[in-house]
Amino acid sequence: MWMWACGSEAPSPPTQPPPVIEDPTPSNPTPVDPTPNPTPVDPDPVDPPPPPPPPVTPEAQRPYVMPKLQTSVPEYELIIPPEAMKKFAEDVWTPEQDAVFKAKGMTYPVKVRLRGASARFFDKKSWNVSFADGTRFEGRTSLNLVAEFADASMLAEKMAFDLLEAMRVPASKATYVLLTVNGSPQGVFLEIEQVNKAFLKAHAFADDDATIYRCGWKDCEMKTWKVPYQGDWTKKTNERQPDDALVAMMDVINHSPEPEFAEKLGKHLQLEHYLRSMVMDALMSNNFVEDSESYFIYDRAVAKWSYVPWDLNNVDARWWYLNPVPDMATSTNSMRHPLFNFTLFDAWTEKMYLQRKKESQSYPGYLPVFSNLATRVLMNPELRGRLDERLEKALDELFKPEVLNPYIDAVHALIDSHMRTAPYIDYERFRASRDYMKRYVRERRAFVEKDWARLKAQRSTLVFDAFDPVEGWVDVANHGTTAVSLQGMVLTTNLRVSLAQSDHPPTQVHPPMGAVLPALTVAPGAKVRLKVSELGIQLAPKGELGLFDGKSVVGVKDFLFYGALPSGQQYQRGEAGWEAR
Template sequence: MQASVPEYELIIPEAAMKKFEADVWTPEQDAVFKAGGTTYQVKVRLRGASARYFPKKSWNVSFAKDARFEGRTSLNLVAEYADATMLAEKMAFDLMAAMRVPASKATYVRLKLNGQYQGVFLDIEQVNKAFLKAHAFADDDATIYRCGWKDCELKTWKVPYQGDWTKKTNEQQPDDALLAMLDVINHTPEPQFAEALEKHLQLEHYLRSMVLDALMSNNFVEDSESYFIYDRAVAKWSYVPWDLNNVDARWWYLNPVEGMSTSSNNMRHPLFNFTLTDAWTERMYLQRKTETQSYPGYLPVFSNLGTRVLANPALREQLGARLDKALDELFTPEVMNPYIDALHALITPHMRGAPYTDFAQFQAGRDYMKRYVKERRAFVEKDWARMKAQGSPLVFEAFDPVAGWVDVGNRGTGALSLKGMVLTTNLRVSLAQSDHAPTLVRPPVGAVLPDVTVAPGAKVRLKLSELGIQLMPKGELGLFDGKSVVGVKDFLFYGALRAGQQYERGDKGWEVR
């Protein structure tokens, strides 16, 4: 716990302020930053996406080339205007630290702007070279990428609205390592997938970040523009989460005290966030598919890496062990309530009378956040038990991408028909009928299946060429109910095999035979 809330001051010339007021996307302007008795010449700009339009603005501060503030070259001063509790994003970053995951440090500060008190902000450590040093990366010149819009899906192809990966260091070097890692994530044959991730990824950190997403109900990960860092000294990648102010744990500022005292809707985000198992993936799809100007050709958005982790028995077991450990030792009222009390008490004196603040909401936010921990914890335990017990009776039993066939088996007790289901080579295009063309399956990507009955304990062989489906040597294959973009029965990310080899599902998962 920080013992006090330091004061920062920004002095921005009137002409620059008028530019920001006229256009929130105005580039960096000259300003002065003061803290700890020292004055710095800096560049400032507004930060965030929708946050730029809030009354309480968030700021990015960049120091001169040779200047450092507490060892840092830039600051992210986040207003947290959307969260009436002022606690959610701070809790999320602190939980990451508690789980020993390299993630940004978040510190409460007070901000004055041109002499006027703006309230409490969260100073969130920038992911840059100073971050590498502060978090003991072996390579102090590691290659830092920031996900472009939707790039955190970690797939190998792009959609029209998707942004470009932004390279923050080693900009002049080729992107071969990133492309190779995306190939590992998407095309490693399933039997070798866990071993490949251990070799190429800081897997422990990634699993724990998935736990954080579950605990704090991290929503809008697709828009987070998180970081992917390649440490050349250990030849491994690290996923570094960003933009944790979008966790569902926040108390949206427009929600009244009366409503949030009883509502628990935002505590019921299904496991695991931002994967194909997450029912809210469809919720976001339904919300955004109609926004054709902003999202032309919008498709369901989820992480291929997180989805493959859940599908792999060994990795799923590891993830479950980390989740259980967090629920036992960390995310409990006994641990979290005193922490919430301390955070709230720390900033309460600086929230009283602060502009842009509903103090009654803030005061109620402490007990609300305690209730969030209690109810979210109970929901996660229940939903994880549901996931462990859940299984589709229809599964892929064998698959030959060279010969072009897949065996669909019925492990249930009654006969099942495949009529109306969808077989697809793109897990984001999976609907038999749709009012949104990009998700409607058709050859050569996929096909709606005819009325084929699979007896219990039996299997049927589907020849993809007869269905008009064109297979690539490496890719993905999914069987969906044809009604929902998350209505998946079974799926497989597959890599190229040698002639005569095929995938077969054994007792412990997929094998190559």
């Protein structure tokens, strides 16, 4: 029997000399037409149809690939007049000042200011550079020169943006540069692409004059109401046009009936990009999203919104500059942020609440902060399934040592020689950060897999079984095996106001917003109907309803964002989720 390796041709058998055959053709043959009945030549031949094109791989199935790393570090120079530098030193919130920018043999008159929030007070300053109208530098009208002083690795924000690019999410490009200010070397910076009209063109938005919003200061919660400490949505383009589209999108996010939510969200939002940005948040443990002031862009040509993440230097992956080498060598605190970040399922939502509520002067009336959009995505079975697929894909193709260890080595090698002599940094910590970031990838990956399995398996004993906002009642069912008392639990129409008792009044529920429930017992497999008017609660035609343990701002048993249904219909929980019946 012949045997060969898979994929190889079978070997030929031994050859024999060919037999000699006598040529029967006469030595002087009469010419004969080899085609006695030739076929007439078509004077107008028709080309055969081209072969069918190769099958197109669906976008969601295309592999995630880390972008190519730059091969050199360009040098930038700022020349800022002494009087302007004095103003910045005396007041970090000084507005733009005249300056000169030099790069690649060219000189540009520019405006400069310090950038960031707490970063303005660091020793190594970050700068925003704006070019004059009609002037562009490599296609850009402004530059964000980020010092990355808070991250000894100089890598966390860069990796976060590169992961977004690998997953084909339209997000800013991050490039390492060297900066000199008034002849004084400042070291390595990360130049982060500004989200503006130049960004729209660079990322192939169909509408090159799309409407760009920036979330109000302190959150991108995507809710329909404001708190005292929250800033306004800031419009960066088309400032004089009404905000009708934004108001309508907030209504879609907050008030789409749950049975229609996935379909409506896909119609009005670049949903694929948003799910992938949630994956990045999970992998890089994106903390302080409430402070990010990220962007929300309305592309009128396709009538869809895009969420564009920003301020990724707050990811927990960073090596905080105050943490010494021995601590970071063993610490895993930054690797254990529960999934999913910036949602009602994130236990660190309470951690941040407890921290911020003490700062009453800075945050009057502080409430727990989370994204209504991300929270609804997680609660919706269809969208949660799609998120699961994207997370698994990123873990399989990107976020693993085989891919990111060489990436970390390459980034380190790119900037190492510049970091050796850079001011403001501890080179020993930078050198050690290469191994730390590799450990972060390994241990964060393991934590994400474990915590996502926990979250998917998590089942609440008490759930809403049916709800009629018009008639004013909600059924609470017990899916457990033992009786449960509702006494002391909270039924609330505001998911951020959910405590039975609190030393911070804004989070303690009172009628008509909600109520502390009396001693009602729900037997296993049974349900009770709560008539909300009898509890002093007023239901809006569209809104939100939650059942909490009354003790924790993330102690949620079940919740529902709801919109108005056709007359006579109610919300009923089916096997696949909420239905309208």
